[in-house]
Amino acid sequence: MTDRPGIVITGGSGRMGQMLIRTVLESDKARLVGVVERSGHTWVGQDIGVAMGGAAIGVNVTDDALEAFSKAQAVIDFTAPEATLEFAALAAQARAVHVIGTTGMSEAQIAQLEPAARHAAIVRAGNMSLGVNLLVQLTKKVAAALDEDFDIEVIEAHHHHKVDAPSGTALMLGEAAAEGRGVTLSDVSDSGRDGITGARKRGDIGFSAIRGGDIVGEHDVLFAAAGERIVLRHMATDRAIFARGALKAALWGQDKAPGQYDMVDVLGL
Numbered sequence: 001m002t003d004r005p006g007i008v009i010t011g012g013s014g015r016m017g018q019m020l021i022r023t024v025l026e027s028d029k030a031r032l033v034g035v036v037e038r039s040g041h042t043w044v045g046q047d048i049g050v051a052m053g054g055a056a057i058g059v060n061v062t063d064d065a066l067e068a069f070s071k072a073q074a075v076i077d078f079t080a081p082e083a084t085l086e087f088a089a090l091a092a093q094a095r096a097v098h099v100i101g102t103t104g105m106s107e108a109q110i111a112q113l114e115p116a117a118r119h120a121a122i123v124r125a126g127n128m129s130l131g132v133n134l135l136v137q138l139t140k141k142v143a144a145a146l147d148e149d150f151d152i153e154v155i156e157a158h159h160h161h162k163v164d165a166p167s168g169t170a171l172m173l174g175e176a177a178a179e180g181r182g183v184t185l186s187d188v189s190d191s192g193r194d195g196i197t198g199a200r201k202r203g204d205i206g207f208s209a210i211r212g213g214d215i216v217g218e219h220d221v222l223f224a225a226a227g228e229r230i231v232l233r234h235m236a237t238d239r240a241i242f243a244r245g246a247l248k249a250a251l252w253g254q255d256k257a258p259g260q261y262d263m264v265d266v267l268g269l
Ligand SMILES: NC(=O)C1=CN([C@@H]2O[C@H](COP(=O)(O)OP(=O)(O)OC[C@H]3O[C@@H](n4cnc5c(N)ncnc54)[C@H](O)[C@@H]3O)[C@@H](O)[C@H]2O)C=CC1
Pocket: 010, 011, 012, 013, 014, 015, 016, 017, 036, 037, 038, 039, 041, 078, 079, 080, 083, 100, 101, 102, 103, 104, 125, 126, 127, 128, 129, 168, 242
């Protein structure tokens, strides 16, 4: 029993937070030892089982992240960029593996994770599902095989609550396409087209975002040339795929040296 790693979930009331809590509670490989929410949230102080509409399970939601992390071997964090930076420092202090699913982090914010990664393992990915991480590998291969006669477009669709665009997954796919082509994404990225944009520039990698209803997450990588098109597609219909990947990352990270890792490392792709 006690050799199962203890896991803390941050953002416990969120869409992913609740899915992660269920996933850890159902697992025979990990124990839920804490749930963190932001100060002032109505769930703070409540038993997480009760807050989620069920029976008490003996874990109270707290806003004291360091106290919660000090009892854990891993922290699974799907919250918001500023919160994730704070949690990275605290997880490092507690020497707990920090699994980061949070998207929308700027390059500067990502760079700020480095000091924490000197003290503990960080696994970060814009998408923790097996399917998307396979799609990333396929995108890299297809982009490497085709020349710039094929225009590359990444099209993503998500629920109407999502606050960042392009999605973290779209950026992973764009990076993979750029790597396959041997270019730097920031040099060729074209997102947020509106108005008289001019004709598409050869070699650009375009991004389009759709937001609506309860779409969990859909991603197409389109390779469009004269007379033919290739579309690589992933459709998520259940957030459990992200939670399962995150728990796998937390367990995988237990014997890893401090440093930054991603799901390609975890899944061995
Ligand atoms: N990498 C992946 O596989 C996936 C990543 N995501 C990302 O995860 C993040 C969360 O997504 P959702 O669950 O849909 O959002 P959400 O808005 O439902 O949940 C976010 C939660 O974080 C909490 N939070 C914010 N600041 C906090 C703080 N300082 N301390 C403690 N809790 C705090 C909020 O109160 C909320 O409960 C987003 O960045 C999203 O893009 C979502 C799904 C999959």
